[in-house]
Amino acid sequence: MNQASIKHMVIFNLHAGKDTLEAEQFLKSSAQELAAIPGVEQFEVFRQVSTKTDYDFGFSMVFADKAAYEAYNVHPVHTHYVAERWVKEVSRFQEIDLSIFE
Template identity: 55%
Template sequence: MSKQAVKHMVIFCLKHEIGSAEAAQFLKDGRDILSSIPTVANFQAFNQVSPKNDYDYGFSMDFADQAAYDFYNEHPKHVDFVENRWLKEVSRFLEIDFQAAHE
Protein backbone atom coordinates (compact mmCIF):
# COMPACT_ATOMS: atom_id res chain seq x y z
CA MET A 1 0.00 0.00 0.00
CA SER A 2 1.52 3.32 -1.03
CA LYS A 3 1.61 6.20 1.41
CA GLN A 4 -1.09 7.94 -0.65
CA ALA A 5 -3.42 4.92 -0.89
CA VAL A 6 -6.56 4.80 1.24
CA LYS A 7 -7.92 1.57 2.75
CA HIS A 8 -11.62 2.10 3.44
CA MET A 9 -13.39 -0.31 5.78
CA VAL A 10 -16.79 -0.37 7.36
CA ILE A 11 -18.08 -2.88 9.88
CA PHE A 12 -21.81 -3.06 10.43
CA CYS A 13 -24.92 -4.83 11.63
CA LEU A 14 -28.01 -5.29 9.52
CA LYS A 15 -31.64 -5.09 10.51
CA HIS A 16 -31.95 -8.54 8.89
CA GLU A 17 -31.31 -11.71 10.86
CA ILE A 18 -27.71 -12.95 10.70
CA GLY A 19 -27.31 -15.48 7.91
CA SER A 20 -30.71 -14.69 6.39
CA ALA A 21 -31.39 -14.54 2.66
CA GLU A 22 -31.91 -10.78 3.02
CA ALA A 23 -28.50 -10.35 4.67
CA ALA A 24 -26.85 -12.44 1.94
CA GLN A 25 -28.58 -10.35 -0.74
CA PHE A 26 -27.40 -7.11 0.90
CA LEU A 27 -23.78 -8.35 0.92
CA LYS A 28 -24.02 -9.53 -2.69
CA ASP A 29 -25.61 -6.30 -3.88
CA GLY A 30 -23.05 -4.24 -1.99
CA ARG A 31 -20.22 -6.22 -3.57
CA ASP A 32 -21.73 -6.04 -7.07
CA ILE A 33 -22.66 -2.35 -6.97
CA LEU A 34 -19.76 -0.85 -5.06
CA SER A 35 -17.02 -2.88 -6.74
CA SER A 36 -18.29 -1.69 -10.14
CA ILE A 37 -17.28 1.89 -9.35
CA PRO A 38 -14.09 2.49 -11.38
CA THR A 39 -11.75 3.64 -8.57
CA VAL A 40 -12.57 0.74 -6.20
CA ALA A 41 -9.88 -1.94 -5.89
CA ASN A 42 -9.76 -5.15 -3.85
CA PHE A 43 -13.39 -4.99 -2.68
CA GLN A 44 -14.23 -7.67 -0.13
CA ALA A 45 -17.32 -8.48 1.94
CA PHE A 46 -16.88 -10.24 5.28
CA ASN A 47 -18.76 -12.14 7.95
CA GLN A 48 -17.52 -11.35 11.47
CA VAL A 49 -16.14 -14.37 13.36
CA SER A 50 -14.41 -12.83 16.38
CA PRO A 51 -16.13 -12.92 19.78
CA LYS A 52 -14.22 -9.71 20.60
CA ASN A 53 -16.36 -7.67 18.21
CA ASP A 54 -20.14 -7.28 18.16
CA TYR A 55 -20.49 -6.15 14.55
CA ASP A 56 -21.69 -8.83 12.13
CA TYR A 57 -20.34 -7.90 8.68
CA GLY A 58 -17.71 -5.84 6.93
CA PHE A 59 -16.79 -4.27 3.62
CA SER A 60 -13.21 -3.40 2.70
CA MET A 61 -11.79 -1.70 -0.38
CA ASP A 62 -8.69 0.15 -1.52
CA PHE A 63 -8.21 3.43 -3.36
CA ALA A 64 -5.07 4.71 -5.06
CA ASP A 65 -5.32 8.06 -3.26
CA GLN A 66 -7.74 10.49 -1.61
CA ALA A 67 -9.02 11.72 -4.99
CA ALA A 68 -9.97 8.15 -5.96
CA TYR A 69 -11.79 7.75 -2.62
CA ASP A 70 -13.59 11.07 -3.10
CA PHE A 71 -14.66 9.96 -6.61
CA TYR A 72 -16.14 6.78 -5.09
CA ASN A 73 -17.81 8.61 -2.24
CA GLU A 74 -19.58 11.00 -4.62
CA HIS A 75 -20.30 8.45 -7.36
CA PRO A 76 -24.04 8.08 -8.18
CA LYS A 77 -23.93 4.30 -7.59
CA HIS A 78 -22.47 4.80 -4.08
CA VAL A 79 -24.91 7.61 -3.25
CA ASP A 80 -27.84 5.49 -4.44
CA PHE A 81 -26.67 2.44 -2.47
CA VAL A 82 -26.34 4.52 0.70
CA GLU A 83 -29.70 6.24 0.29
CA ASN A 84 -31.74 3.26 -0.84
CA ARG A 85 -30.11 0.29 0.88
CA TRP A 86 -27.62 1.31 3.59
CA LEU A 87 -29.83 3.78 5.46
CA LYS A 88 -32.79 1.37 5.32
CA GLU A 89 -31.05 -1.93 6.13
CA VAL A 90 -28.04 -1.13 8.35
CA SER A 91 -28.75 -0.77 12.06
CA ARG A 92 -25.29 0.51 13.09
CA PHE A 93 -21.79 0.80 11.70
CA LEU A 94 -18.23 1.94 12.22
CA GLU A 95 -16.27 3.40 9.32
CA ILE A 96 -12.47 3.36 9.22
CA ASP A 97 -10.15 4.92 6.65
CA PHE A 98 -6.40 4.26 6.78
CA GLN A 99 -3.30 5.45 5.01
CA ALA A 100 0.09 3.83 5.51
CA ALA A 101 2.02 5.25 8.44
CA HIS A 102 5.05 7.33 7.52
CA GLU A 103 8.29 5.77 8.67
Protein backbone atom coordinates (compact mmCIF):
# COMPACT_ATOMS: atom_id res chain seq x y z
CA MET A 1 0.00 0.00 0.00
CA ASN A 2 1.35 3.41 -0.97
CA GLN A 3 1.67 6.22 1.54
CA ALA A 4 -1.49 8.26 0.98
CA SER A 5 -1.45 12.01 1.08
CA ILE A 6 -3.37 13.65 3.91
CA LYS A 7 -5.83 16.53 3.70
CA HIS A 8 -5.97 18.54 6.92
CA MET A 9 -9.04 20.75 7.29
CA VAL A 10 -10.35 22.94 10.05
CA ILE A 11 -13.50 25.02 10.22
CA PHE A 12 -13.72 27.76 12.82
CA ASN A 13 -15.14 30.98 14.23
CA LEU A 14 -13.18 33.94 15.52
CA HIS A 15 -13.75 36.00 18.64
CA ALA A 16 -13.45 39.02 16.31
CA GLY A 17 -16.49 37.94 14.27
CA LYS A 18 -16.66 37.31 10.55
CA ASP A 19 -16.92 40.67 8.84
CA THR A 20 -14.23 42.59 10.68
CA LEU A 21 -10.81 43.99 9.91
CA GLU A 22 -9.40 41.74 12.64
CA ALA A 23 -10.83 38.65 10.90
CA GLU A 24 -9.32 39.72 7.56
CA GLN A 25 -5.94 40.24 9.18
CA PHE A 26 -6.14 36.87 10.95
CA LEU A 27 -6.94 35.03 7.71
CA LYS A 28 -4.19 36.74 5.71
CA SER A 29 -1.45 36.40 8.31
CA SER A 30 -2.43 32.80 9.09
CA ALA A 31 -2.19 31.89 5.42
CA GLN A 32 1.25 33.48 5.14
CA GLU A 33 2.59 31.78 8.27
CA LEU A 34 1.14 28.31 7.83
CA ALA A 35 1.59 27.95 4.06
CA ALA A 36 5.32 28.65 4.48
CA ILE A 37 5.88 25.66 6.79
CA PRO A 38 7.80 22.90 4.96
CA GLY A 39 5.53 20.11 3.75
CA VAL A 40 2.38 22.24 3.47
CA GLU A 41 0.85 22.00 0.00
CA GLN A 42 -2.30 23.54 -1.50
CA PHE A 43 -3.06 25.82 1.46
CA GLU A 44 -6.50 27.38 1.05
CA VAL A 45 -8.65 29.76 3.09
CA PHE A 46 -12.43 29.52 2.89
CA ARG A 47 -15.44 31.59 3.92
CA GLN A 48 -18.62 29.74 4.78
CA VAL A 49 -21.60 30.37 2.48
CA SER A 50 -23.96 27.64 3.65
CA THR A 51 -26.67 28.19 6.22
CA LYS A 52 -26.38 24.52 7.24
CA THR A 53 -23.50 25.24 9.63
CA ASP A 54 -22.61 28.08 11.92
CA TYR A 55 -18.85 28.01 11.31
CA ASP A 56 -17.55 31.08 9.46
CA PHE A 57 -14.15 30.11 8.00
CA GLY A 58 -12.03 27.18 6.97
CA PHE A 59 -8.42 26.27 6.26
CA SER A 60 -7.38 23.32 4.14
CA MET A 61 -3.95 21.96 3.28
CA VAL A 62 -2.43 18.78 1.91
CA PHE A 63 0.58 16.79 3.08
CA ALA A 64 2.37 14.29 0.86
CA ASP A 65 2.34 11.62 3.56
CA LYS A 66 2.01 10.96 7.27
CA ALA A 67 5.62 11.98 7.94
CA ALA A 68 5.05 15.43 6.40
CA TYR A 69 1.84 15.81 8.40
CA GLU A 70 3.55 14.85 11.66
CA ALA A 71 6.48 17.18 10.95
CA TYR A 72 4.02 20.05 10.44
CA ASN A 73 2.30 19.38 13.76
CA VAL A 74 5.56 19.73 15.72
CA HIS A 75 7.17 22.44 13.58
CA PRO A 76 8.10 25.47 15.76
CA VAL A 77 6.17 27.91 13.54
CA HIS A 78 3.02 25.79 13.89
CA THR A 79 3.31 25.24 17.64
CA HIS A 80 3.98 28.96 18.20
CA TYR A 81 1.04 29.89 15.96
CA VAL A 82 -1.30 27.57 17.88
CA ALA A 83 -0.19 28.91 21.27
CA GLU A 84 -0.05 32.59 20.37
CA ARG A 85 -2.74 33.06 17.73
CA TRP A 86 -5.12 30.12 17.43
CA VAL A 87 -5.86 29.59 21.12
CA LYS A 88 -6.36 33.32 21.69
CA GLU A 89 -8.31 34.32 18.55
CA VAL A 90 -10.40 31.28 17.62
CA SER A 91 -13.62 30.89 19.59
CA ARG A 92 -14.50 27.39 18.38
CA PHE A 93 -13.39 24.92 15.73
CA GLN A 94 -13.66 21.46 14.31
CA GLU A 95 -10.70 19.66 12.75
CA ILE A 96 -10.62 16.71 10.38
CA ASP A 97 -7.70 14.84 8.80
CA LEU A 98 -8.35 12.47 5.94
CA SER A 99 -6.16 10.33 3.76
CA ILE A 100 -6.87 11.06 0.13
CA PHE A 101 -8.46 8.11 -1.64
CA GLU A 102 -6.44 7.22 -4.72
